[in-house]
Each structure stands twice: as C-alpha cells, then as structure tokens.
Amino acid sequence: ITALIEELGIGDKLVWLPSNVGYFADGKAHPLNGALDLLKLPIIPFHDRIRLGVTTFYLQRVKDWKKFESVTAERWLKRALGERAYSRTLGAQIDAKFGRYASQIAMVWFWGKIWLRTTSRRSPLEGEKLGYPIGSFDVVIDAIVEGARNAGATLISGSGPSELTQNDDGSWSVKIEGAEPQVFDAVIGSVPSPIFAKLAPQLPDDYRKKLLSLDYEAAVVVLLELDRALSDIYWMNIADPSMPFTAIIEHTNFVAPGNYDGKHYVYLSKYLEPDDPYFTMPEDEVIASYLPHLQKVNTAFDRNWISRYWVFRERAAQPIITLNYSERIPDHRTPLSGLYLANTSQIYPEDRGTNYSVRLGNQIASMVKGDLMA
Template sequence: IHELGLGDKLAWLESKVGLYHGGTIWSFSTPMDLIRFKPLSMLQRLRVGWWTFVLQKTRNWRKFEDITAKDWLVQHMGAEAYRVIWEPLLRGKFGDYYDKVSMTWIWGKIYLRVASRGKGLQKERLGYPMGSFGEVFDVLGERVSQQGGEVHISAGVNRILVEDNSALGLEVQLPDSEPESRNYDAVIATTPSYIFTRLVSNLPDDYRDKLVNVQYLSAVLLILVMDRPLTDKYWISIADHNLPFVGIIEHTNMIDRSLYGGHHIVYLTNYPSRESELYQKSAEELMDELTPHLRRLNPDFELSWILEYHHHKVDGAQPIIGTNYSQRIPDHRTPIKNLYLANTTQIYPEDRGTNYSVRMGRQVARMVLEDAGEAVD
C-alpha cells in the first residue's frame, strides 16, 4: 500500500470482538474477557486460556496437521468448551465438514492473530485503508495502465491457449465483443481450482487430482444500511445453532460512520454450499429469514432501522482445510510451461486474507520473472 502512495491512509484500529452464546453477547477480545465468560466453569475457562496461550507460543504448525480440530480441542480444552465455543464456530464456518477440519486451521486463527496485538493484554488491532479497498484497487489499476498494461473489467476468459505443453495466451471475450485469442508471455490464473480445470483441458492427472479434490464453500452476505447501531461490537461470532447466520460484522463500529453518510453498516455472513437452501434464496427471502433474529442480539431492533440492504454471493470463498492439507496443495508452477496458479487453496497454514494474497502475488510474480530469465531484486 505504501508503493501505491496510500500508506498514510492505512489506519490500525482496535477491534471489539464478541461471542453470542446463550442469549448474551459476551466480550471476547482479551484474556480477561475469557475469565468473565460464565457459560464455562472457572476451571474450564482456565483450561481454555492455558491451551490458547500454548497455541499462541507454538510456531510449528506441522505438529497439528494430522489431527482434526475437533479431536485436539476436545482432548486439550475439554468436551464442554468444545461444545460451547468451538463446535458452533466450526459448524458455522465449514458446515457438514466441521469435524474434518485440521487443527492447523485453528492454530492459524489463534497464533497469527496475536501478531496484531501489542504487549501484555492489549486488544487486537486491525489494519484498514481509510479510503476503502476500492481506492486501493483503483489506484493499482491506474499504476498498471501508466506502465503500459491493460485492465479489463467484466471480461470473460473462455479458455487458456496451450500448445506443445506451453501456455500461449487466452481466448477472451470483452463486453459486447466476439471471442478472440490473445497471446501472452505468461498466464497467472487466480480462479478457484474447479474453474481452472475448465479453462485448461490437458493438465496431467496428478496435478488435476489436487484441483478437483478440493471442496469449497460459498459466501452469502446480507449487508444492511441502518440509521443506528445494532450492537457495540465490530465482530460477533455466533455460537448458537438456532441463529441462521455465523457472524455479524458491524463495520461502522470500527470505521467512522461519517465516511458512510452517517449510516451504520452491518454484514450478516454465512458460508453455505452451493446446493444449500440458503444459497438459493433471493435477497428478499434472506431479509425475511435473517432479520427477525436480530432482536435476539438487540431486543429493541425494528425493521424500520434498515434504510436499505444489499445481497452478495461469492462462490469458491472458503476451501475446506482437512488433515495433512499441505500434501495436497498444488504448486504455483503448473506442469504447463508459462502457466501459473495462485488461489486461496494455496494460502496455508494461514487462512484467506488480503495480506497473504499480496504475499502470494509477489511470490508468483517473482517465479514468472525468474522463469523468463529476468533479474529479480
């Protein structure tokens, strides 16, 4: 972001995290919040706190690869802590795959988030570009154009052109245009793995197997524009099977609402499969199903607080991270010369995140330059 000249707009802000359980929103940002979490006995709270501390101090993620999160958490933090805290969160994030997820995923959530805290018992701090990510993308596009590149929005890619096991370019279809072939020195695909297999047909079986055997969940978001706050928390994880969403992100409890016309912005999040009933619902149907439950978080809530709403669906949003996942990650360099793959299945042991995507982009760009015989700083 500093390279784009937007470093002065990056703010590090304290987040207020909560956990909804048993009809109550519990603060869940610091060790002291855990001590106050009454749904667990004091002994159980101390047990969860100790093993969370151990995870924070454990650098070697590989020791967690061959055990599921369910098994490790039950063994170390106890069955009751797993039932109250962890199982609802895993179910919400991974659906029917909740008991297949590797403990490495939980390790990443705990160990890597500590880096955003200061010393002692300080709360988590998150970085956000105050001009929005939209400004970051716009400026990045301008820089690409200034250096002779082209950025095409809403352009279709029908297939990757391959000859003699070497990528030659793309068959593309720009808006209101016929398909055309374009030659390129190298191709970097950032699509989900199952899309990538449709774009190139002659991948070797061993590489293709790593792509087709990845399971994904989609993201379904309902974004509410409101005239007042819903809660006082930025992020609330839902540990309750009876609520039809897994998280509430109240964006304007971290970012000043004056940047959004004085309105309050609330995200209701879900990670369903594409075959699920929730995924198939329209925006209006989601509003009817989800919003009545908001009164459980704020008994004063009224539909009249909502000024407008927006519905978004993203396929291939969350890959399922199973045990021994590192053995199934496809290489960035595909078996086809000059063809590279960079997607969320290759971010590991970390979970998806903008900073990790930027890191991966740099790694793959370096590979392209090295393979082309270019000097790399």
C-alpha cells in the first residue's frame, strides 16, 4: 500500500504515528503496549503472564506457517497457555471475533496476526507505528479513480453487475443494473465468493461448490462523533463477553482531533453471524444498546457527548479460516477462460487487509495481462 501511495503521487499525505493499545477486562482498561505492560496485566496470575509472553515471543520467530494449518487456534493456544490464561486473554478475543466459528479457526490465522505485528517493526523493542493517509483512505481512493480515468478507464458507479455470461467467441458480457450490457475480453471478480458463484451461472459445479463452501463473518461498525474523548487509548480490545462490541477504536487518539475541528471519532467494531439480531437492528436501537457499555469504559460518558453517529454493515467482512484452508482456496483462474477471481478469501496465510489487497491486485493484473498476451 505504501508503494501504491507513492506511485499515485500522494506520498506526502502518508504519516507514521505511534499506536496505543489497551485491553478491557474486569471492568477496567489495561494498557498493553509491550512486554512490561504484559507483565503487569492483573487479569491473570504472574506465571500465566510469563507463559503468554513466551508464547508470543515464540510465534514472532516462527516463519513456517504450514505447521499451524492442521491444528485449531483453540487447541494450540490452550496447550501453550493453559485453560485459564487462554480463556481470559487470547481465547476471549477469538470468541468475540468469530462467535460460533471460534473453535474451528486454524492456528495459522492467529500466527498471521502475530507475524504481521512483528514484521511491521524494525526492532522487537520498538513501539508500533502505523501508517495513515491524512484525509483518510478517501484520499487514496480518489487518487486511484483519477489515475484510472487518466489511463482511459471508464468507471461505472452506483450500480453493480447482475450477471456474467461467456459468449461463443470467448468474450464476456456483463449485465449491469440500470445500464447497457458491456463486452470484455476478461473479467476480474472481486466480490465475496458466494456472490461470485451467483453472478457467473456458467461456472462448473466443482468450482461453484468450492465458492459456496467458504463462510464469512459479518460485521457491524458504529462510528460516533463526540465532543470530547472517551478514553486515552487508541485501540482497545474487549474481553468482556457482556459487552456487545469486539473493539473500541478511538481514531482521534491516533490522529489528533485538531485535524477534525476538535471533534473526537470512535469506532465500535462488532463481528457477528448474519443471523445475529444486531445485523438487522434499527440504527437507533443499536446505539441505545451500546450506551450503557460505553459507561463501563468511562463512567462519566453521557448520551449528550454524541454529536452524530453512523452505522455500517458488511455481510462478508471476515473469511472463516478453518483447518487446511490452503486446500479450500479457489484458483484465481476460474475454469472458464477470461474469468478471474481476486477477493479476501484468497489472501493467505496472512489475514485480509489493504496491504495484501494491493498485493493481490498486482498479482491478478499481471496474471490477466500475461494470459491476454499469450
């Protein structure tokens, strides 16, 4: 993503800022920014903290991710940490994120989270810094759109494809809602796998079954605009099962509120199954149900602190990474010539994210270009 930002000519917009992580448990937020904070973490006994630290240290140095493909995170981490430490720390986070899928998640997924944090630092002793484009990722998207148009691309927004059909000559007709069908030499689908299966009815049954076998967690993200800070922590993981959200990300504890006319912005992240009531709950009811739990974080919090709020929902937010997931990943080249798939279910062994999405985009572009020129 940093290389793309430079290529787009907006490198001056990218800043690197220190992050600040916390862990909410037992009615209190605990700082968790390094080994010293871990040793002070009061929610587990001291010897459990040592086991947690040693386990993390070990995972940071393992490069062979394949050894984690055939064991669940629950089993491996319980064995490494013990039942108590697991359930109070990493297990609580996995349960909060994956719900009924928690016991199925492969250890390779958790390894990927630890490995990303390790490789993003110059030194294990160095505090974490995160990159952010001032003005939000809108700045990046706008630059991509401008660059695509300058290169001669036609962009259609506000509507999506309804069907992909291969013609007798091998070309592809794309039916677009509210517009005339378009014909292309090749098509790249970047939608979730089950949706891709529905868009391309000509796909063979074996490939279609592979697409439909992939599960996703949904997500509900609430964004609050406040007139003051909720806490002093940027990223707060929630280990309290009574609280309805997975994490509190107070953006203006990362990028100063002075960049936003003094307003404070807080994201409340919740992963859930699509049949969870929160996924279809009216926005005002979501906010009302969250308010008492925000008071656990800050007892002074009041509804009047909220100037505005937004509620966002995504059906396919997080692929479910099960055992031996590498065997389940659909090929980028579908069995139909000229039809390709590139989505988050194919990012592996790392977890999905903008950095890996850009990498995937580069890979699929090179693949399609090579096939068309062959």
